[in-house]
Structure formats: C-alpha cells, structure tokens
Amino acid sequence: MGLYDNLRKIDPYVPGEQPQNKDVIKLNTNENPYPPSSAVLDVKERYNTDNLKLYPDPDIKKLSDELAIYFNGKYNTNLTKENVFVGVGSDDVLSVAFQTFFNSGKAILFPDVTYSFYDVWADLYKIDYDVVPLREGFLIDPEDYNRDCGGVVIANPNAPTTVALGLDAIEKILDDNSEVVVIVDEAYVDFGGESAIKLLEKHENLVVVQTYSKSRSMAGARIGYALGGYRLIKAMEDVKFSINSYTLSNLQIAMGVASLRDEDYFKKSVEKIISTRDRAKEKFKELGFNCPDSKTNFLFVTHESIPAVEIFEYLKTKNIFVRYFRKPATIANYLRVTIGTDEQMDALFKALEEYIDKK
Amino acid sequence: MGLYDNLRKIDPYVPGEQPQNKDVIKLNTNENPYPPSSAVLDVKERYNTDNLKLYPDPDIKKLSDELAIYFNGKYNTNLTKENVFVGVGSDDVLSVAFQTFFNSGKAILFPDVTYSFYDVWADLYKIDYDVVPLREGFLIDPEDYNRDCGGVVIANPNAPTTVALGLDAIEKILDDNSEVVVIVDEAYVDFGGESAIKLLEKHENLVVVQTYSKSRSMAGARIGYALGGYRLIKAMEDVKFSINSYTLSNLQIAMGVASLRDEDYFKKSVEKIISTRDRAKEKFKELGFNCPDSKTNFLFVTHESIPAVEIFEYLKTKNIFVRYFRKPATIANYLRVTIGTDEQMDALFKALEEYIDKK
Structure with a gap:
C-alpha cells in the first residue's frame, strides 16, 4: 500500500462560481442584494x-x-x-x-x-x-x-x-x-x-x-x-x-x-425582495419563460423554446451569472436566478430581450 | 427503537473553563496575554x-x-x-x-x-x-x-x-x-x-x-x-x-x-513571553516546584510536597485559573500554567507564596 491509498476519496459539493470581477451581476448563489442592518x-x-x-x-x-x-x-x-x-x-x-x-x-x-x-x-x-x-x-x-x-x-x-x-x-x-x-x-x-x-x-x-x-x-x-x-x-x-x-x-x-x-430593517429588505420577485416573474413570463410559484429569493425558470444551458452561457458573456444544474435530467432545462436589486433585474431582462429578439 | 436510540453518543473534548468574571487571572487555556498586531x-x-x-x-x-x-x-x-x-x-x-x-x-x-x-x-x-x-x-x-x-x-x-x-x-x-x-x-x-x-x-x-x-x-x-x-x-x-x-x-x-x-510585532511579543517564562520557571523552583524545560507558552509544574489538585483549588479561590488534568495518572500531580504578563505572573507567585508559607 502506498501513501496515497488511504486518503478519503469523495466527490465534494461544488458551490456556485464566485467571480472576482466586480462588474459582474451575480445572480448565481442566492445572496441578498441588500446590506445587513x-x-x-x-x-x-x-x-x-x-x-x-x-x-x-x-x-x-x-x-x-x-x-x-x-x-x-x-x-x-x-x-x-x-x-x-x-x-x-x-x-x-x-x-x-x-x-x-x-x-x-x-x-x-x-x-x-x-x-x-x-x-x-x-x-x-x-x-x-x-x-x-x-x-x-x-x-x-x-x-x-x-x-x-x-x-x-x-x-x-x-x-x-x-x-x-x-x-x-x-x-x-x-x-x-x-x-x-x-x-x-x-x-x-x-x-x-x-x-x-x-x-x-x-x-x-x-x-x-x-x-x-x-x-x-x-x-x-x-x-x-x-x-x-x-x-x-x-x-x-x-x-x-x-x-x-x-x-x-x-x-x-x-x-x-x-x-x-x-426587525424593522429585516422586514423591509425581505419585502423589497418579494416585490422584485413578483415583478421579475411577470417579466419572465412575457419573455416566454415558465416557473413554479416561488417562496424563495430566487426563481426557477425554463424557456418554452430556448435550452437553459444556451441562455446560461449567453448571460455569462454579458457578465451576468445565474446558476445551471446539469443534473438530474428533470431540471436540466431550468435556470436558478437569484432575485437581485431592481436595477440588476432590469439589466438581466435587457440582456434576455436582446438575446430572444435575435432568435 | 425509540427516537433517541440512534443519536451519536460520544464523550466530547472538554475545553478549559472560560470564566466570565473579568477580574480573573486567566492562565488556563494557553491564550496570549498580548493583543494581536x-x-x-x-x-x-x-x-x-x-x-x-x-x-x-x-x-x-x-x-x-x-x-x-x-x-x-x-x-x-x-x-x-x-x-x-x-x-x-x-x-x-x-x-x-x-x-x-x-x-x-x-x-x-x-x-x-x-x-x-x-x-x-x-x-x-x-x-x-x-x-x-x-x-x-x-x-x-x-x-x-x-x-x-x-x-x-x-x-x-x-x-x-x-x-x-x-x-x-x-x-x-x-x-x-x-x-x-x-x-x-x-x-x-x-x-x-x-x-x-x-x-x-x-x-x-x-x-x-x-x-x-x-x-x-x-x-x-x-x-x-x-x-x-x-x-x-x-x-x-x-x-x-x-x-x-x-x-x-x-x-x-x-x-x-x-x-x-x-513580523516585528510577532517576534517582540513572542520574545516577551519567552523571557517571562524563563523568569517564572526560576520563581517556581524557588517555591519548591519542578517542571520540564518548556518550549511553549506555558509551564507544566509539580510541587515537591503539595498535591496539584489542592493548589488548583486554592488558586481558584484567589480568582487565578490554571489547568489541571485528572488523568492519565502520570500527570495527575501536575498543573499547566499559561505564561501571562509579568504582572499576572507576579500575582500568581504572591498567591502561591502566601499559600506555601501557611503549610
């Protein structure tokens, strides 16, 4: 037996990307866009x-x-x-x-x-x-x-x-x-x-x-x-x-x-995210996406005609990060999009509109 | 099988006491007495x-x-x-x-x-x-x-x-x-x-x-x-x-x-502790203690006639905390004393002198 034979072998959890570029719109790890109290x-x-x-x-x-x-x-x-x-x-x-x-x-x-x-x-x-x-x-x-x-x-x-x-x-x-x-x-x-x-x-x-x-x-x-x-x-x-x-x-x-x-600040920042989420859901629908009713600070969206992985890769070229899970198969056509500020969501929808228009 | 039968049962590590009283002289968990850089x-x-x-x-x-x-x-x-x-x-x-x-x-x-x-x-x-x-x-x-x-x-x-x-x-x-x-x-x-x-x-x-x-x-x-x-x-x-x-x-x-x-600050604070340690070691010897040559920020001391546990309990009554390990038997007559500031060590030795004089 050699030195490396008894190391624990395990497939670790892979967290969402943490891009160091500050210009990125980061909607990929379900972080809150507002500062703490x-x-x-x-x-x-x-x-x-x-x-x-x-x-x-x-x-x-x-x-x-x-x-x-x-x-x-x-x-x-x-x-x-x-x-x-x-x-x-x-x-x-x-x-x-x-x-x-x-x-x-x-x-x-x-x-x-x-x-x-x-x-x-x-x-x-x-x-x-x-x-x-x-x-x-x-x-x-x-x-x-x-x-x-x-x-x-x-x-x-x-x-x-x-x-x-x-x-x-x-x-x-x-x-x-x-x-x-x-x-x-x-x-x-x-x-x-x-x-x-x-x-x-x-x-x-x-x-x-x-x-x-x-x-x-x-x-x-x-x-x-x-x-x-x-x-x-x-x-x-x-x-x-x-x-x-x-x-x-x-x-x-x-x-x-x-x-x-x-508690006041907590309630207000949660409410802001919920209201942005409801607005974002409507916007996604207008663009041909579907998603379940979200009770979280993100939406789980799938497009009626464009594969999720293509949208994911396209958004990355626009410095917009969302999360894509390759498996299991039942969710391989979905994207997980964190609710950011209204401005961040507007930038996301602008990019999506441009992309979908060209299709 | 009941709800509590499959809980993991284990004897945890017991850290040194963390007394909340601020007047305590805390020489029991090998902390450094000086602030960080x-x-x-x-x-x-x-x-x-x-x-x-x-x-x-x-x-x-x-x-x-x-x-x-x-x-x-x-x-x-x-x-x-x-x-x-x-x-x-x-x-x-x-x-x-x-x-x-x-x-x-x-x-x-x-x-x-x-x-x-x-x-x-x-x-x-x-x-x-x-x-x-x-x-x-x-x-x-x-x-x-x-x-x-x-x-x-x-x-x-x-x-x-x-x-x-x-x-x-x-x-x-x-x-x-x-x-x-x-x-x-x-x-x-x-x-x-x-x-x-x-x-x-x-x-x-x-x-x-x-x-x-x-x-x-x-x-x-x-x-x-x-x-x-x-x-x-x-x-x-x-x-x-x-x-x-x-x-x-x-x-x-x-x-x-x-x-x-x-690095300057690091070296200086380490040197201060080493010099206090060397002085403390001499003082312990004068009071009838023995200890191995320490390369750490604490001393491991045993008294020639007074049981360690008695000294431990006495020091506690003086708000001075040191560490005592009941087992294994080979160290049950030793005390682990963290090197504090010169002032803290002086207070320790004053208390020990009073105690040993009365014996």
Whole structure:
C-alpha cells in the first residue's frame, strides 16, 4: 500500500462560481442584494480587536439566548438556549445534524431534486439514503415519506425548485416518522414559506435549520442554527465539541445578536425582495419563460423554446451569472436566478430581450 | 427503537473553563496575554460590513498565498497555495486531517500524554488508535513509533508536557512511516521549538499543522492551517468541501494576512513571553516546584510536597485559573500554567507564596 491509498476519496459539493470581477451581476448563489442592518456595522465599529487574544465563548450562549427570545416573540413558543445549536453557516449545522441523528443503519429519505449537499454529507458520513422523486410540478407528496427509514430531510421551501410545502404536509411527515429525526431546512423560509418552528413543542422528532446567509444578508458572516428539543440539541453539541470547541468568533456572535434586534430593517429588505420577485416573474413570463410559484429569493425558470444551458452561457458573456444544474435530467432545462436589486433585474431582462429578439 | 436510540453518543473534548468574571487571572487555556498586531485593528476598521451580504472566498486564496510566501521567506521552501489548507482554528484543520488521512483500518499512533483532542477525533471518526507511553521525563522516543500503523500524530512541542522533540527525531519517525501520513501539530512551536516545515520537500508523508491562537494572539479569530504536499492538501480540501464550503469570513482572512505582514510585532511579543517564562520557571523552583524545560507558552509544574489538585483549588479561590488534568495518572500531580504578563505572573507567585508559607 502506498501513501496515497488511504486518503478519503469523495466527490465534494461544488458551490456556485464566485467571480472576482466586480462588474459582474451575480445572480448565481442566492445572496441578498441588500446590506445587513446598520446595527451590524455598529457592532463592528465597537468591537475591540485586543479581545481576539482570548478564545470566544464555546457555547455561543448570547446568540442562542437571543434566538430563543426572538422566536418566542414571533411564534409564542417556549424555547430556551438549550433548544438552539449555532454553527458556521447552516451547512456546518446540517453536517453536524447528519452525523448526530442518522446512525440507525437504515436509509434516510430526501427528494431527488433538492439541495445538492444532502447526498454529499450522506456519502461523507457513510449514511445510506434513498432519494424520493418529486411529483408533477416539483411537488413533495408526504405520503411518499410514509415508510420505514432512518430519518427525513426536507428543504422547505425546496431548492432549487422554489416550491413551499404547507405545515399540514410537514406535520404528516413528522407523524409518520415519529421514531426518527426529521430535519426541515428552512434556508429560504422568510421569503414566503411557513416555518415549522411552531410545531417544535408538539413534535419532538423535529429539527428546524435556518441561516443568516439569505434573508439577513449575512452570507459572509457564517452563521446558521438549528432549533429542536433539548435532548437532540445536546447530542448535536456533543458532536460539535468532538470536532471543534470554538467555532464562531465573539464578533460573529455579536453581529448575529445585532441583526435579530433590528426587525424593522429585516422586514423591509425581505419585502423589497418579494416585490422584485413578483415583478421579475411577470417579466419572465412575457419573455416566454415558465416557473413554479416561488417562496424563495430566487426563481426557477425554463424557456418554452430556448435550452437553459444556451441562455446560461449567453448571460455569462454579458457578465451576468445565474446558476445551471446539469443534473438530474428533470431540471436540466431550468435556470436558478437569484432575485437581485431592481436595477440588476432590469439589466438581466435587457440582456434576455436582446438575446430572444435575435432568435 | 425509540427516537433517541440512534443519536451519536460520544464523550466530547472538554475545553478549559472560560470564566466570565473579568477580574480573573486567566492562565488556563494557553491564550496570549498580548493583543494581536495593530495591523489587525486596521483591517477591522477598513472592513465594509455591506460586503457581508456576499459569501466569502471558499478557497481562502489570499491567506493560503500569503502563508506560502511567509514560510518560503522563513525556511527557503517552495510552497504555493496548493500546499496550504486553512480552517476554523487548528482543531478544525486536525479534524479534517483525521478524516482525510486515517482510513487504512490500522491503528494510528500518538503519545499517551498529549493533546487530549486526538482520541476524541479518533473516536468520532471510528479510527482505531494505540497510545504510546512517553519515556522518563515525558520524552518521546522515535523508536516507539517504528511499527506497522495507520498514521502518526505528534504534538511538537508536546502538550501539556511542554517538551520539544528535535527535527532529527521527527525525521526518523517520518522515515520509519513513509507509507502513512505523519501529522506534526506545531501549535506552540514559535515559543522555542523547531518547525518541521523545512522537512516538507523531503518527506511527502508529512503534514504540519499550526495556529493563530497562541503566538499570533488571535485565539478569538479562529484561524489554523496545515502545510503539506499538494496531493494531501487536495484530499483535505475535498473533505472540507464535503462538510462546509464557506468556513472563514473575508474579515478573518484579511486579519490573518495582516498579522503575517507584521513580523516585528510577532517576534517582540513572542520574545516577551519567552523571557517571562524563563523568569517564572526560576520563581517556581524557588517555591519548591519542578517542571520540564518548556518550549511553549506555558509551564507544566509539580510541587515537591503539595498535591496539584489542592493548589488548583486554592488558586481558584484567589480568582487565578490554571489547568489541571485528572488523568492519565502520570500527570495527575501536575498543573499547566499559561505564561501571562509579568504582572499576572507576579500575582500568581504572591498567591502561591502566601499559600506555601501557611503549610
């Protein structure tokens, strides 16, 4: 055996391109086009870098506390910091959740078209999985998840399809799988979905995962979190403390708290994106595109006559980046287009009009 | 089977206490008592929080590049960014390294007294391991690592013993284990050890891990890195991109670059700690303590007549925190004392004098 024979071999997740050219219109990684709350800037201004000499709080107590208080106010729940796990973006949180919850040896279930990181984590942690085909119109049918399994992962709203599932359907999945953990990944829920947080007290098998990267305009701050019963959260903490005790800096923690305290700004920037999304949807229709009803900060569009990959390549030549997934086949003729500012969307539609006119 | 039967059960690493009381003299987690370079403050001042809306660079190119340049200047190596892996502190880096390199099914080797996170990662990733007893005086004998194994992990200088191994001994371990990866964990090397970085070109089985948490006064910034051959580093990158694509914020990356560029400040603050350490060692001897020759920013002390645990508990009542490890038995009568400022050490010795006088 040689030196390189025992390296872990795995096909990693491939994130969207991060072009360094500043002139690019970047509609390919579902970032928020608006800056975070000015309260985040204030926190940065006040932060004393001398304190970097000390380790941060490994328990991230201040942010866990604040998240519990925030959601208690929003959903009338009784969460405490023991119900909150915070990590380096929701990818870190989901990675720890997969390691913590899916050890039965049975296959876990998730849709065939969904966040393409789920099968990467399952492969990395040697978790068996079955993908469940979406129904017509990219719909998730809860009945398809009513079978013996090691756990369930549902992105709601789903990505890249943009389609949201009602809480009645989520509740049926929870009831049908009461002996295993059901993760509801709500990365995009603030753009029109309905959060399962209000189901937490009734369903102890539920873990809800959210992120600061989309609706809070803080993809660069790397903050995600899970909410669940304290026994599930404690098990996640034990796994986290077996990987890396100190994950978030105190500056990240303070920025996270500041964002939560500026609800007005949060609501306004979400509303702006929703209104741009509705306008963009109409415009796409006028140009011969179709898309499902989006509850996210992006649209999943397909053109009636022009192949998606051609539009994708053309837009790149115009310095406009959108996301194209070559597989699975059911979505190979779709483009995922992040909702940018009105100006960015206007530039996109101008380019598309020119292109389609020439066809 | 019930909901809680398939949770991952693991005994996590327990970090040193992080008392929230500001009056505490904190000599228990090997933090640096001096602030980071003022260049780090400058970076923070200039950082535009509006950019938090975007994801950071997943490849952390700027910092990888700068680290390669820095070490090429220091050791006359030919490193490029392809030889550098950056993570959320060296714990994150080591965790990824264990997952990436130790898949042979054979037991890996590390000393019985060393960083107590190694066996936690091995347990988490189901890696078999044998601990190798230290020799008299807490010495590592390279001959003890000359056996069929799945890999080797050596902290150099070792913790909590403070003892450094010469590069001749490291080279023997590398030669005897040329078909497996040897990780040399150099968290404390800047305080008097000799880095194995200069051995990288000759030994393709070597991976050197370092951190910003100790000598660069940036425990709170969460930056660690590994240096190695590009095939080993690429394999680590593949594992990282299967866990979390975006780990470090652009602010952390920029702070890491800034620290590297202020070599004067780095040297001066390391020298100050070494000089305080030498003075503290003499003072401990006067008070009836013994300790090995330390090449780290802490001392590992044992008293000739008073049990370590009693001194530990007494110091706590004086708001002075040091670290005490109950096991293994060979170190149960030792205390690990971080080197603080001269003022902090004076306060420690005043408290110890009072205590020992009363005995």
